[in-house]
Amino acid sequence: MEVCFPMRSLLFVPGHNLKLINSALKSEADVLLIDLEDSVQPKSNKQVARDNIVDLISEGKLKRYPIFPRVNDRESGELLKDITQLTIGGINGFLYPKAKTGEDIYFFDKLLETIEYEKGYEVGRFKIIALIETASAVLHAEEICKASKRVIAVAFGNEDYITDIQGINDETASTIFTARSLIAMAARSQGVIPIDTVHIKVHDLEDLENNLKTAKKLGFEGMLVLHPKELDLVHKYYSPTNEEFEAAQEMVKAFEESEKRGEGVAIVNGRFVGPPLVKNAFHILRKHQRIVDK
Incomplete structure (x- = not known):
């Protein structure tokens, strides 16, 4: 399913805390994840969080952002x-x-x-981002991606995953490398966007950058974010550079001209350009356009 807005950064904010919500509303996050689950405690604050979201929407304060509340789980x-x-x-x-x-x-x-159906909405109106945070979820990631046409993205929940496998995460992030790889592959196999885990050391931007480099190489397209100060780096790594954008434009143009001539490949800067590279170029151009249209 083609998503019409960028998903480079998905910023968490607790739904019961209006001060933090108002701070998030000043950010350049692509998506707001207003939390109703873990960060909303005690339990009585969950209704406060729901009411806050309804009030903020009625006041027009959330209209700049795609809004995806994190709901509570089915056993809650x-x-x-x-x-x-x-x-x-x-x-x-x-x-x-x-x-x-x-x-x-x-x-x-x-x-x-x-x-x-009961409220008179078109069926499929509300989309799903599935949070993968258990060993079972990692092993069933492809199944999760294709379980519903509503699923537009899957996001990795590193901390819960480490707890579930009774593992230890270190600075090399080696413990989560396999899980990250499986999630990214499962998502891409089903045309779903893979979103990387939060970076809990929010003040260590050097470590954040190292994680972004790895995640981008693995195929992730965005990241769960805990603090607005992380957004600049996240957007830098998950946005096409000017060079990537211009190269993609040149590649698509050259390939289209080669097709008109009845040729199967084009040559750009001494490099053969066939369908796989052109397909990637189109991905880059679509990402760029979603960011421009934001």
């Missing part, structure tokens, strides 16, 4: 309250936590479908 007793109240205009979809298999996503899909 809060999920139905979350989506009953928040399947409203101004909400693009939901970040669904603790999915273990595709069955969890199928369940959530059908729950949304029932509410959409």
